[in-house]
């Protein structure tokens with residue numbers, strides 16, 4: 242054999258082992274994954290509670306597996322066809338065989354498992370619990386929880402480096418990135434975001450460069466305006482910082498290609514050779530294909546722009562680099578694209594639409610940053626109410642500071658807004674047409690400025706938006722899984738005592754008092770003076786107390802950082818229930834009770850009491 246030939250063979254050998262390593266090196270949580278051998282794709286379908294397995298050779302759906310309420314993060318277990326998924330709504334992690342569809346383990350965790358990754362040989366799974374802010378380490382063979390450790394706040398994105406030791410975690414509501422040693426649970430490094438960074442769900446590691454890429458947005462709470470409140474970004478982290486200054490760079494995705502604005506970056510993925518980054522935008526229904534540069538300066542440059550189906554939430558590049566796959570959540574489809582042409586080559590239905598067409602239409606409207614909802618493409622309803630949750634923000638609205646509420650159970654707790662000025666979701670037509678969203682709106686023609694004038698029945702689209710908006714259910718509090726603790730029971734007695742008077746306004750089953758009357762009942766509980774910009778106080782709607790445990794900060798102005806502060810700092814004259822007679826332990830008990838709400842499904846009691854839910 243001639244020398245050149247040998248050299249070539251050695252080179253190819255090095256090259257192919259490298260590739261082999263690359264495709265299996267790091268692991269990043271996503272709702273869609275491709276097996277290391279490139280044979281199958283598996284995705285979780287949040288709304289239908291299932292996972293779908295697709296044969297990538299034939300493009301056929303092989304099977305759909307029922308998993309539970311709101312499956313989210315998914316991973317292959319090492320190089321196998323075993324999968325593990327986080328069932329966010331059922332507080333469990335399930336391990337299943339994608340080839341047979343059989344479940345091998347169901348592992349209970351405390352609350353809200355979201356992201357999951359596997360180590361290289363598949364022996365360990367690392368799961369983040371969002372609200373509890375923990376990493377749980379699971380033995381995948383036995384399905385037992387080995388240990389857990391604390392991690393940041395509201396973690397969602399997870400990526401495990403190829404050393405199988407360093408775990409990168411994104412905080413959902415701050416965009417902070419923190420790395421941990423998975424064996425010791427010790428924090429290794431931290432890349433803090435700006436105070437405006439928000440909704441960071443996912444992070445991926447580059448196969449060869451010391452870089453991690455995190456799609457997210459920014460919420461500029463002092464701008465209640467369509468241009469200037471919500472911005473899309475990809476943040477790039479230097480994973481091996483050499484100095485104390487943790488390098489972190491934000492690439493704006495609304496000026497990446499001229500003036501083309503994209504909204505709500507959801508997930509991203511790198512090609513196996515690390516040369517391309519694909520970023521999906523759930524708000525503007527599109528993707529940027531970016532060239533990855535190793536220049537420490539520009540980092541990403543524009544390569545292509547692709548319009549997609551409805552609400553793309555994930556993208557994955559196949560290990561051979563020939564195709565990438567897109568998950569269009571509200572089309573309930575996976576679409577295959579050629580990486581050569583960036584054109585779609587196949588579309589595969591993953592599940593049935595799990596609700597009415599009207600609900601689906603409403604959900605599409607809620608998630609879109611396009612007309613007729615939004616004029617300037619930056620913002621959708623879901624930018625502040627992602628999946629109906631709060632965004633952890635208090636916005637400076639024209640009428641004063643307003644803490645974003647969760648939309649859980651909102652069908653039962655009308656009227657709407659802290660000031661109870663809206664009697665129906667259809668009134669959000671004013672938000673759509675107003676300065677915040679600047680959309681054309683869903684009703685034909687002019688609408689009355691008066692909020693009391695009914696808009697229900699004026700537009701099928703607006704009614705559909707209402708149906709979706711009113712569909713969110715109250716999740717049960719994780720603090721009451723074993724029933725109320727002794728402390729929470731003492732707190733309950735205090736809450737229902739004549740002396741504190743809490744239940745005069747916060748009446749079970751929803752712990753509110755205005756269901757559904759119009760005009761809404763409002764009360765002055767002396768919280769109206771803390772904000773100089775307030776124009777509507779001092780009377781406010783009695784908010785529901787169900788689900789409070791995860792919705793800090795509190796009160797309409799968001800100035801109470803904890804539940805304790807609501808009484809200890811913001812109730813100096815006993816105008817908000819009587820609490821000055823309570824000692825420290827009693828306040829603790831009251832807080833324990835509030836954290837345990839709801840400890841039972843409030844709906845049967847509501848029906849028995851003749852309360853009516855607003856559906857449209």
Ligand code: HEC
Nearest residue numbers: 621622625636643644645646651657658659660669672673
């Ligand atoms: C910029 C962030 C932002 C956007 C965009 C946004 N909201 Fe909100 N939403 C808020 C805040 C803050 C509040 C609390 C305001 C208040 O009570 O006065 C709120 C309150 C609500 C409420 C009342 C909940 C309750 O329990 O009283 C509903 C319903 C709602 N929004 C739906 C929508 C819909 C539908 C859209 C899109 C048309 C939308 N929001 C767009 C931030 C936002």
Ligand code: HEC
Nearest residue numbers: 741742743746764768781782783784795796797817818819
């Ligand atoms: C007179 C009616 C009334 C009474 C009595 C009352 N509340 Fe409230 N509660 C309200 C109103 C109105 C608000 C909203 C105030 C605001 O946001 O500024 C509120 C807000 C709250 C909040 C914050 C909720 C959130 O989502 O931010 C908590 C917690 C709370 N109340 C608990 C209690 C407890 C515990 C008691 C008894 C010690 C009590 N309340 C007594 C009317 C009442």
